[in-house]
Amino acid sequence: MTSSAVENRPAGSRRAVVQRYVDILTDAGLKAVFGNQRNKDVLVDMLNVILPPHRKVADITYETTEIPGFTLFNKSVRFDLRCRGEDGRQFIVELQCYHQANFFRRCVLYASKAYDLGSQRGDGQEYDIPPVYFIGLLDKDLQDLQKFSPEDSIISEYTFREKTTMMVPDETIFTIFVELNRFGKELEECETLLDKWCFSLTHINTLDKLPDELRTEAFERLFQACEIARFEPEVKLKYEKEMITERDYYNMLNTAKADGLAAGLAEGESRGRAEGREEEKIRMAKAFKEQGVAVSIIATASGLSEAQIAEL
Numbered sequence: 001m002t003s004s005a006v007e008n009r010p011a012g013s014r015r016a017v018v019q020r021y022v023d024i025l026t027d028a029g030l031k032a033v034f035g036n037q038r039n040k041d042v043l044v045d046m047l048n049v050i051l052p053p054h055r056k057v058a059d060i061t062y063e064t065t066e067i068p069g070f071t072l073f074n075k076s077v078r079f080d081l082r083c084r085g086e087d088g089r090q091f092i093v094e095l096q097c098y099h100q101a102n103f104f105r106r107c108v109l110y111a112s113k114a115y116d117l118g119s120q121r122g123d124g125q126e127y128d129i130p131p132v133y134f135i136g137l138l139d140k141d142l143q144d145l146q147k148f149s150p151e152d153s154i155i156s157e158y159t160f161r162e163k164t165t166m167m168v169p170d171e172t173i174f175t176i177f178v179e180l181n182r183f184g185k186e187l188e189e190c191e192t193l194l195d196k197w198c199f200s201l202t203h204i205n206t207l208d209k210l211p212d213e214l215r216t217e218a219f220e221r222l223f224q225a226c227e228i229a230r231f232e233p234e235v236k237l238k239y240e241k242e243m244i245t246e247r248d249y250y251n252m253l254n255t256a257k258a259d260g261l262a263a264g265l266a267e268g269e270s271r272g273r274a275e276g277r278e279e280e281k282i283r284m285a286k287a288f289k290e291q292g293v294a295v296s297i298i299a300t301a302s303g304l305s306e307a308q309i310a311e312l
Contacts, residue, residue, distance in 0.1 A: 021226040023205035025139050025180070027080060028242035029226075030095045032235055035081050037062055039225040043083070045218045047091060049197050050135055050155060050178055057085040067113050077113045088130035090114050097139045101303040104175075107134055111173045131171040137201070138179045154179055154198060187213050285309050 022029040034043045040060055048056045060083040067077045081093040092114060096103065111134035118129040159174045161167065183198040190196045196214055200222060210223045224230060231239065285302045289295075289312060299306050 019205060020208050020228065021204045021223065022228055022239065023243075024201055024226060025095065025097060025137070025205075026243065026246055027095055027097075028239050028246055029205075030080055030093070030137075031242075032231065032239040033225050034093065035062075036225070036235060038232075039221075040083075042218075042221050042225045043081075043093075045221065046197060047135070049194055050176060051133065052157075055089075055133070057089070057091070059086050060084060060091065063090070067117060077110055079110065079114075082114070084130075088118075090118065090130060090132045092132065092134045093137065094134070095137045095139070099140060100300055107136055107175050108173070110134060111175055115173050129172070132173050134173070134175045136175070136177045138177055139181055139202075154183055154194065187211055282312065286312055 022032055024030060024033055033039055034046070040062070044057055044060060047060075051057070063082045063084050065079045065082050067079075079092050080095055083091050083093075085091065092110060094107070094110070100106070111132045114134075115129060115132045118132070155176065155178055157174060157176045159168060160170075160172055162169065178198070180198055180202050183195075183202060185195055185199065187196075187199055187203075190199050190213070196219070200214065200219060204223070204226055210220060214223075228236065228239075281302045281304050285298050285304050285308075288298045288301065289309065295306050295309050298304070298309050302309075
């Protein structure tokens with residue numbers, strides 16, 4: 001590997017370590033790079049590596065990331081990133097960096113909301129609805145996917161298929177997961193374009209230059225888009241603010257988990273594992289609530305209902 005990593009500077013070096021490239025596997029980093037219309041060619045490059053050959057995209061336009069609820073009691077849906085191809089196909093990109101109960105169901109719900117929005121174009125009830133591709137970039141093991149995704153593949157795809165023939169009658173909703181947490185190759189081991197993209201996404205924030213092994217037009221565009229010094233002032237300020245918030249959130253989440261797990265295990269000796277796990281959720285929720293975290297976020301992180309959290 002010819003590139004030098006930031007953390008591998010010679011011992012005794014006094015030069016300040018400055019992160020050159022954004023941490024793209026954070027919500028703030030993902031939006032700063034791929035959510036910036038100036039970098040849409042980089043997003044197209046990534047989509048075309050992930051999508052099957054017959055679903056490649058030539059150009060995209062950015063869409064609003066929020067879909068309001070359809071009734072007074074329905075929550076709105078907010079995506080990390082949403083765009084549309086020239087032929088009307090919708091692409092949703094979501095980043096998942098922590099465990100979440102019923103994650104797969106949430107992904108299907110989000111894709112379904114976007115698909116339903118496509119039916120409101122006034123097509124004369126002909127149901128000429130563009131397909132939706134939900135792409136999840138995963139940085140953690142998700143138990144509800146592990147037993148279904150192929151062991152030798154980073155990418156898994158789910159859609160409507162006939163059970164016996166595995167034929168897809170029509171393109172409707174596709175949920176595609178890129179399990180970056182399963183990628184463990186060194187750069188010199190990366191043979192395919194997908195390998196090189198996975199390596200870049202998982203390591204770019206630790207590098208201080210573009211590796212020679214990645215010196216192609218596509219990766220030059222990616223590394224330029226991720227270089228913090230190149231950010232427009234307003235983009236850089238927004239990224240730095242969101243990174244502070246994100247770090248605080250993850251710190252609170254990890255602290256609450258550690259405190260709740262320790263207490264849950266101690267009490268679990270006398271009250272059983274089930275009660276210990278429930279106590280862990282409650283302690284986590286209380287810790288978040290004391291910090292003023294939104295109830296919806298607490299419910300997502302802890303697995304408790306909003307009604308249970310309100311009673312704490």
